[in-house]
Amino acid sequence: MSPSLDLAPSDALPVKKGPRQTEQRKAVFEALMARADHPSAVEVFLRVKTRVPSISLATVYNCLETLAASGQVRMVNHEREPSRYCANLSEHAHLFCSHCGSVTDLPVHTPMPPDQIWYLPEGVTISQQEVSFRGTCAKCGQHPHSAAQAPPLPPHSRTAPLRPSPLPPI
Ligand SMILES: [Zn+2]
Ligand SMILES: [Zn+2]
Numbered sequence: 678m679s680p681s682l683d684l685a686p687s688d689a690l691p692v693k694k695g696p697r698q699t700e701q702r703k704a705v706f707e708a709l710m711a712r713a714d715h716p717s718a719v720e721v722f723l724r725v726k727t728r729v730p731s732i733s734l735a736t737v738y739n740c741l742e743t744l745a746a747s748g749q750v751r752m753v754n755h756e757r758e759p760s761r762y763c764a765n766l767s768e769h770a771h772l773f774c775s776h777c778g779s780v781t782d783l784p785v786h787t788p789m790p791p792d793q794i795w796y797l798p799e800g801v802t803i804s805q806q807e808v809s810f811r812g813t814c815a816k817c818g819q820h821p822h823s824a825a826q827a828p829p830l831p832p833h834s835r836t837a838p839l840r841p842s843p844l845p846p847i
Contacts, residue, residue, distance in 0.1 A: 698740075704729045705740040709750055709764040715771070715780035717759045753780060755809065770808035776817040783810065 708724040709716070716724065722737040741762055744750040751763040755773050761780060763771075768788045772781040791803040 698736075701725075701729060701732055701736055702740040702743060704732070705737055706744060706749065706764065709744075709762055713763075713765055713782060715753055715761040715763050717761050719759070721762065755780070768806075770810060772810045772812055772814060774814035774817055775811050776813050779814050779816075781814050 704725050705721060708721050708728075711724075718738050718741055719734065721741065722732070722734045725732050725737060741750065741752075745752045745762070748766075749764070751766070753761040753763050753771055755761075755771075763780075763782070765782050768785050770783040770785070772783050773779075774781070791797065791806050797803065
């Protein structure tokens with residue numbers, strides 16, 4: 678009866694019941710925005726899965742890749758650990774806690790161009806600045822003897838219905 682069904686013909690993927698890719702991407706983005714704890718892709722997957730049970734890990738990887746490529750999230754790499762993701766786009770460095778493994782955002786007092794912070798040899802151009810520190814986070818510093826493990830996420834702590842997405846079309 679309705680010849681103009683709203684199915685996107687551009688996707689090679691089979692059209693299935695369930696959230697479309699933009700909605701999945703929105704859910705991934707919101708999972709990152711909800712907590713500033715720099716989760717890995719697998720952790721993002723576990724969080725999003727509570728809201729979008731049909732989502733796959735591969736889809737989460739794809740969404741994260743798209744979000745990172747479009748500059749909406751930052752990929753955070755440290756040593757040989759799996760990449761983590763950061764939705765804080767203001768200028769900041771990362772503190773990697775050598776005690777509990779957490780990653781904390783360290784904002785700058787006053788944003789400055791790199792050549793006012795670092796000595797840059799002549800001819801050097803900075804396209805992206807990534808500063809990281811290794812030390813102990815505030816929690817581990819206050820309770821150095823407690824096994825500082827990330828507290829478990831309370832179930833259904835973020836199960837609010839999806840709000841209109843702040844994402845521009847990609
Ligand atoms: Zn960060
Ligand atoms: Zn710590």
